[in-house]
Amino acid sequence: MxxxxxxxxxxxxxxxxxxxxxxxxxxxxxxxxxxxxxxxxxxxxxxxxxxxxxxxxxxxxxxxxxxxxxxxxxxxxxxxxxxxxxxxxxxxxxxxxxxxxxxxxxxxxxxxxxxxxxxxxxxTFHPNFTLIRGNLHKLGKIRRYTASYCQYSSRYDTYKAGTILNAFNPVFSNGSLMDLGVYCIYPMVVLFGQPKEVKATCVMLDSGVDGEGSLLVKYDEMEGVIMHSKITNSNLPSEIQGEGGTMIIDHMPAPGHIEIRYLDGRKEVISTMQKGDGxxxxxxxxxxxxxxxxxxxxxxxxxxxxxxxxxxxxxxxxxxxxxxxxxxxxxx
Missing domain, CATH: 3.40.50.720 (NAD(P)-binding Rossmann-like Domain)
Known part of the structure; x- marks a missing residue:
């Protein structure tokens, strides 16, 4: 125990x-x-x-x-x-x-x-993330990783009304990148390691933290594109694009449905059912x-x-x- x-x-x-x-x-x-x-x-x-x-x-x-x-x-x-x-x-x-x-x-x-x-x-401990790692070879040479986590914060309306809660306060090292962007960055690091270059932009809020932003990350032979936001929603899936096919991931932070679409038109679902909370x-x-x-x-x-x-x-x-x-x- x-x-x-x-x-x-x-x-x-x-x-x-x-x-x-x-x-x-x-x-x-x-x-x-x-x-x-x-x-x-x-x-x-x-x-x-x-x-x-x-x-x-x-x-x-x-x-x-x-x-x-x-x-x-x-x-x-x-x-x-x-x-x-x-x-x-x-x-x-x-x-x-x-x-x-x-x-x-x-x-x-x-x-x-x-x-x-x-x-x-x-x-990264999710069973479906294990399947992502185990099936990357099917895509051929990887050229692009794209991941998005944009979720309108339940605290943003309070922020707009004039009250700054922890989620939008730089004193607590917070904001969209730290709260949501990290869910896209960490899996990228586990899959592909350390990048050579990082570029980033954001929309800065008056409180001194980012409300939303984007990263362009360069590797030797591929790039990563990351979008994050606490002030808008997005329904875009994430993708890992290879020269032989593309892996489509419904939600990178908690992958539920994962499908590979090959260049020849074939489709393969590789995900499994998640039991309980990740x-x-x-x-x-x-x-x-x-x-x-x-x-x-x-x-x-x-x-x-x-x-x-x-x-x-x-x-x-x-x-x-x-x-x-x-x-x-x-x-x-």
Whole structure:
């Protein structure tokens, strides 16, 4: 049984705990929140016996083995490093941190303390993503990767009414690229590695974060085209185009239907049915790694998380998007 704590008492933590509720080797024992009332309310809801309003006290507790971090992006690095330094395994929500410098410090802390650190990018553990990877060879030489995640935010109307919530606040290292664009970038890195060049543009909101944007990413013999938005919707699928055919993916963040259309007119459906929430798959992988004594995922590896962070940094530089966290180096 792996005893877990959670940081964050929001909808994403709710979704995570619902996804793992039938996992017989996952036990929620602790909840952190900035306020005692909220921590106790959330702990009671999920029958956790311990609550914390101090990350340091949570880190030294002997009542948990691992922690799922779902706090605002700008808190990820400090919280993860504190936990790692006290021997706790960490599953940290995407994006891993505010920038690549913070990611480096997180990875160094994990290695130094011989514990597991993994980015909670659920897409890459999805059974259908495994099928994407396993069928790429059928496309011939790959020439283009296109991915789109454009979803009108439920918080945007509140923003337009004059209230800036976390999702549109640069203090929390947020915005469309960090929230949604990363779902298109991380799978690209897993599939194709580190690109040679990154170009990016965006629509900047008055709050100081991007509302939507696009990336053009150059590899040696192919390119990636990424669109993301929190202020519009899109119904476009994603594609991987090869010289022998094109793979069409209904929704890259959570692929449900995948079809290859070959040059000769043949069509092949390669997807399978997803059972339950995709967050179960990432949690299952994380718990299995702990039980196997492994300190790094081969899928959501340190390398893949770091390369993704460097792409986010390069895109933000082109966009002129600077976070307060960019001027701070986090202590190990």
């Amino acid at each position: 792996i005893r877990f704590g959670v940081i964050g008492t929001n909808w994403i933590t709710d979704r995570f705990l619902q996804a793992v509720k039938d996992m017989n080797d996952f036990l929620l024992t602790a909840v952190y929140s900035r306020t005692s009332d909220r921590a106790h309310e959330f702990a009671e809801k999920y029958q956790a016996n311990h609550t914390f309003t101090s990350i340091e006290e949570m880190a030294v507790s002997d009542q948990l083995d691992a922690v799922y971090i779902a706090s605002p992006n700008s808190f990820h690095a400090d919280q993860a490093i504190t936990l790692l330094n006290h021997g706790k395994h960490v599953l940290c929500e995407k994006p891993f941190a505010s920038n690549a410098a913070e990611v480096e410090l997180m990875i160094a802390a994990a290695k130094r303390n011989d514990v597991l650190l993994m980015e909670a990018m659920r897409t 967050m179960y798959d990432e949690a299952r992988a994380f718990v299995d790694l702990i039980k196997q004594g492994k300190k790094e995922s081969s899928i959501n590896s340190y390398r893949n998380s770091y390369v993704t962070a460097t792409i986010l940094d390069a895109a933000r530089e082109k966009m002129g998007l600077i976070f307060p966290a960019d001027n701070q180096r986090k202590p190990c």
